[in-house]
Amino acid sequence: MQSIINSILKKRNLIIYVILSLITFNSLYTNSSVHYSGIEKTATYLSGKSSIFSSYINSYFNLRNKNQILIEENLQLKKIEYKYNSQNIESNSLESESLNTANIILNSINKSKNIIVIDKGILGGINEEMGVITSFGVVGIIKSVTDNYASIISLLNTDLKVNAILKNSSTIGSITWDGLNSKSLKLNDIPLSSSLKIGDTIVTGGMSFYFPKGIPIGSITNYDNSSLEGYYDIDVEVFNDFSSLSSVYVLERTDNEEIKTLLND
């Protein structure tokens, strides 16, 4: 207490100066219209600037929540998009899709067999062999699940082969990764008789248990028609940037079991 009193006494001139200055400014503010409007203007300017600054800080700290809200919103839009697409192509298989969101907690792109781990598992409604996508396109397929986590075989995995078609001509092929460039995939099994051009979009073919028809994969960047086997050698630039994935949608096809039962019979 004594030290506080001492420090106040030590700074008494400054304290007195500040108090007297405030009295003076109050006198200016109340008695002079010029100063009144000037101080009002300054106060408005300062409060405006400080509000902008504080809103910047608040928005930065709310980014995680905003991101979550956007993911949820995107999920709803995806559902609407699927419903719309299913009505357009007159297929009821897509109506049996349901979406689930998950955040990526582990990702790699520098191996030949890349695996992604997400923060949802059986308890979050995730099961094996579900397709995983983002707003940009295909990511991979669920490989294994625990109660709270699931691993995904990424498109950047040399073991994965995804059924794909040329969007314009509906020629069926398959997408694989050669393990070299994380931005480039290979489209195989497209016969030389098919017409294609650079920039053509590749989408999922729908002939698998994992993905419905029409989910984007990438676009053709280069092709070689000099193969003796009768098939193109096509390079596809993948739409997803696998190095910056943060959240994904997991597709659940409710009719998978029924189809599998049919195949087993």
Add this chain to the structure above:
Amino acid sequence: MTRELIKTGFFYISILVSQLLIFNHFNLFEIITPSVYLIIFILYKTSYNKTVLIFLGFITGLIIDLSMQTYGCHTFATITICFLRERIIKNSFGVNANLPLAMIKGTQIINRLTFFILIILIHSSIFYSLVFFNVEVLGKIFYYTLINSIVTFIIIWVLSQLISKK
């Protein structure tokens, strides 16, 4: 001590009265109104209490504001120079800052000039900034500050020389 106090009080009152009755009505070319009362704060002895100086500045500024209807511009400028006076003295006089009559004799003339000019310029710039209170008339603020500072300086310098001779 009592005699010195009476002398100081008389000096203070006579300067204040001359400011109120003469210099406040100077208004030369409708620009120049010298703030001669600043001599009180220039010649205030370093051995006197600094807190008293700030209160003295407040009261003096208030009286002049009331007479000139400047609503507190003089008061704020005056208490600011009273508050900053110690630093200005140290910057102007250096090691001789503690000499009792440093402001009028016994020190280099350049030190005294610096001290006088700093006090007057700081006061005038604060005063005219508050009077105009508008960034758009910055040129006018500089002009008024400069002209009034020169005239104030001349009057105060002459007065201080007269006092030092006495």
